[in-house]
Amino acid sequence: MADELRPLSLKREGDGLKIEWSDGVTTVASWKALRAKCPCATCNEERGKPVDPFRILSPQEVAAGAPAPVAMTPVGYYAYQIKWNDGHDTGIYPLTLLRELGERSA
Numbered sequence: 001m002a003d004e005l006r007p008l009s010l011k012r013e014g015d016g017l018k019i020e021w022s023d024g025v026t027t028v029a030s031w032k033a034l035r036a037k038c039p040c041a042t043c044n045e046e047r048g049k050p051v052d053p054f055r056i057l058s059p060q061e062v063a064a065g066a067p068a069p070v071a072m073t074p075v076g077y078y079a080y081q082i083k084w085n086d087g088h089d090t091g092i093y094p095l096t097l098l099r100e101l102g103e104r105s106a
């Protein structure tokens, strides 16, 4: 791929991440959607399990409230690691996923 899609800018906007892409498209991905789609092995496994209707939130989850990032670190050129307010930090989000989860905004 000669012309890799890359972000020109990333910023926090409201309860989401706004990205301006090199192809002129701007997307906004909510933190909630990003957290729900965490690509790490643990979360993938969790999502594969049947939903437990009696699942009770862990004290950590209750304390954290709405998902929000506390840090976002570039990993190489094509991914970002997001550290969340619930302490979870093993998710590395490839740019393609950030783009996919983002909704286009005008």
Ligand SMILES: [Zn+2]
Pocket (backbone or CB within 6 Å): 038, 039, 040, 041, 042, 043, 044, 088, 090, 091
């Ligand atoms: Zn995860």
